[in-house]
Amino acid sequence: GYTAAAALGDGRVRSLLVIDLFAEVIEWHRSGLVPLGAELSRDERCELRQGNFFELARTGFDIHDQGRRFDAVLLDIDHSPQHYLDGANESFYGEEGLDGLRSQLMEGGAFAIWSNDPPDEAFRRRLEAVFGIAEAHNVEFSNPYTNAASINSVYVARRDR
Secondary structure, eight states: OHHHHHHHTSTTOOOEEEEESOHHHHHHHHTTOSTTHHHHHHOTTEEEEEOOHHHHHHHOSOTTOTTOOEEEEEEOOSSSSSSOSSGGGGGGGSHHHHHHHHTTEEEEEEEEEEESSOOOHHHHHHHHHHHEEEEEEEEEEEETTTTEEEEEEEEEEEEOO
């Protein structure tokens, strides 16, 4: 919910499609059982939809409009491009999987991935090969679970072709 809320905080965002694997999680949002759930559900720009992100990255995120292209895709599912919650997700992070996602972005569109690991140069180069432009950024934040600062990374790729 925090990624979605941050995106909706940008006044340029006219619509946001949030995909979650579990219908129960979507219902928790609609029922206000999770942080920011009620806020996201009330925002007319936000659509919560059940689905498998990794399958939809290959076939099309909007089942109602297969030709729809997106200005941005923000991914925060796996721990990192090297550490997956499900081994089936691994193929997405290869060139073929990333190319499927690239085809759903508008020219100039951005793809960003939150990673729990430090930046991996090989993965950044793979993003660059597929999208044209790619950067990795360290993000430092106060971690309430450790009561200390934590550093994660965000990869940002931009479709330039």
